[in-house]
Amino acid sequence: MKKYLTLTLLFVFGAVCAQAATFRKEIPVRQHGKEEGMLLDLSKISMGTLNDVEEKKQYLSTVQLEKQRIQNYTLRMVYENAYLLYKRGDYQRAQEMAQTILSIDPNFKQAQTLAQQANNMGTYGTISESQVIEAKFQETIRLYDSGRLVEANDKLNEILTIQPGNSKAQSWKRKIDYEIAKEYTRRGDVAYDEGDYQRALDAWYNALLMRKDDPKLVAKISDTENKLRKQQVADSMKQALEFYNKGQFVESYAVFERITKIQPGDPRVQKYMSQLKNEIAAGYYNAGNKSYNSNRFDQAISYWTNAKKWGADSSTMDGLIKRARNAKENHLRVKQVQAEKAEAAAKKAEEAAQKAEDAANEALEEEPIETVAVEGNVPGIPNSGAVIPGATGTGTIGSSVGAVGPNETLPSLGGTVNRVSAEASAASRAKYIEGLDAFNQDDYERARQAWIVAKQLDPGNSDADLGLRKVEELLK
Secondary structure, three states: OHHHHHHHHHHHHHHHHHHHHHHOOOOOOOOOOOOOOOOOOHHHOOOOOOOOHHHHHHHHHHHHHHHHHHHHHHHHHHHHHHHHHHHHOOHHHHHHHHHHHHHHOOOOHHHHHHHHHHHHHHHOOOOOHHHHHHHHHHHHHHHHHOOOHHHHHHHHHHHHHHOOOOHHHHHHHHHHHHHHHHHHHHHHHHHHHOOOHHHHHHHHHHHHOOOOOOHHHHHHHHHHHHHHHHHHHHHHHHHHHHHHHOOOHHHHHHHHHHHHHHOOOOHHHHHHHHHHHHHHHHHHHHHHHHHHHOOOHHHHHHHHHHHHHOOOOHHHHHHHHHHHHHHHHHHHHHHHHHHHHHHHHHHHHHHHHHHHHHHHHHHHHHOOOOOOOOOOOOOOOOOOOOOOOOOOOOOOHHHHOOOOOOOOOOOOOOOOOOOOOHHHHHHHHHHHHHHHHHHHOOOHHHHHHHHHHHHHHOOOOHHHHHHHHHHHHHHO
């Protein structure tokens, strides 16, 4: 919005000139030429030639102050023309111009008074200006007698806005200004005695606005500012040294930097700041080395960049930063190659396992297991189907030899039930290794699936069986 301020002011000024054109011949209007230094030399507007951030901040602050000065200058011209319209009796246009000023600067007190007075005069045309002035005087006296000096002073300012040459108002204003300044001086003295130098200065500066030529007040302000500066420096030095003793070097440096703005050129402060810069730079440098050795390359680059900002040798830091960037690229490349190899090996093992599983399934389909039907006598055992005398039943195992006791077990058949091929065994082993790799990466579900396949390929794979039991315990 501020970038349109100049155009707005020019537009307002143009409107003022147009409105004032009808009475320029009768009433001379103050003419203003171009003030020297009104506009800044904008050759540095890009700010490319400014050295550091602080210079740019100062420059922008200067630009802002200059804009404010131009605005105040223009609004003052508009106000003077509005006042001329008021004195001529053109209350409506005077009020409109005063309202235009207030739309740009709502705190323009003279414009507030003029707008209100023009409105009153336009609405109540029978009331004379002298009657309005007299009513404001009565209000001033009432406020003064009540001890409300600031409000009484505001009323006098309203009178002087309407009639700048009113001698009675001027006399009263001098009297009230003196009493207000006296009260501010008293408050400043109390604050000074309590050791609150900042509050004392605030009060005395308010008094100085009304007693500009009081040499005693100026001397008190100067002496107190020196004391306040020394007090601030002492407090800041204490804080900076506390940070330093705790190892908080950056915070300590910031406090010392603040001291230089209060008291520039202190050699002791300069010495501390130089030492702190070296220690901070060394700290960042060492932290960068540790991060680099731990393969935290981005962190190392950040530390070394900060070390350079705090005064470490730029060429050395740039070399280390370049090395860290190269190491980061190599590290990522190696990790990528390893990941690709691991992925290829896993894929190859999975293909081999699938191939072995398919081969095992084909072998089972081609060679069905022969079944033996036992009817009556067992081969090689004579009379095996005969009924034992005294026994009951139909001749089954349970009826011929009696029921199996609770602690008895049936004899097992000798030999192996089936055997797996060498390919199935190898595939089972590969699947076990795949599951072991997943287990070491804490991927228990993938490990479980791999070991299940390993058991399917080779039921005798005890390692896979042990792994399954372990992973089932972890997944519970």
